[in-house]
Amino acid sequence: MWSRLVIMFCFCFLITGISSCPKKGMQTTNKASPAVKQVGDKRIFFGYDEFNITEASADILLDVIAILQDNPDAQVVLTGHTDNRGPHEYNLALGTKRADSAKKFMVNCTPYLEKRIKTASKGETEPLVQVKDNSKNSKYEKEHAKNRRVEFSFSGIKK
Numbered sequence: 328m329w330s331r332l333v334i335m336f337c338f339c340f341l342i343t344g345i346s347s348c349p350k351k352g353m354q355t356t357n358k359a360s361p362a363v364k365q366v367g368d369k370r371i372f373f374g375y376d377e378f379n380i381t382e383a384s385a386d387i388l389l390d391v392i393a394i395l396q397d398n399p400d401a402q403v404v405l406t407g408h409t410d411n412r413g414p415h416e417y418n419l420a421l422g423t424k425r426a427d428s429a430k431k432f433m434v435n436c437t438p439y440l441e442k443r444i445k446t447a448s449k450g451e452t453e454p455l456v457q458v459k460d461n462s463k464n465s466k467y468e469k470e471h472a473k474n475r476r477v478e479f480s481f482s483g484i485k486k
Contacts, residue, residue: 370476371429375410375468377475378424380432388432391479395440400483402443405429408478410471411451411461422448429477 371384380388395401407422407429426446434441454474458467465471 370478372472373425373475373477375412375463375471375475376421378407378421378428380428384429385432388429389436392433392437392440394481394484395443396437398484400485401481402445402483404445404447404480404482406478406480407446407448408453408455408474408476409451410474411454411458412463412465412471413451415450418450419448422450425475425477 369387369390371380371387373379391403395403405426407425407427409418409421409425411418413421423446426448430441430444430446433444451474455476456470456473458465458470458474460467
């Protein structure tokens, strides 16, 4: 409970441009297995050609931070994805920017976790939803939006 409050406090400072995040996390027992499954199934989503962290995304990232704090051997890979609009090289770079943006948010709140957070990009190669129309003004925008995301893969968590 306290670690979540500290992180939320840090998030408020991050929004206002003041960086005074804690240097150490609170020690808690390893009770994260159900939480890992729950957070591992979540994703953060982005607008078209965007990589900024929204308030809803921040809340999910705070859950990821809590899992890392509760599991000292845990690591997470943040994998960025895009929709199928744009060239492959551009989409790989955009996926990287999305994953890096999520990592930056997490590290701003908890700098001591930086070495346990890795990033990757898949670009448009692993869509959740197959969309044939790749025009910018696609009538399938809701389907495209499901593909613009960052996913979480945890390792090093003892059951």
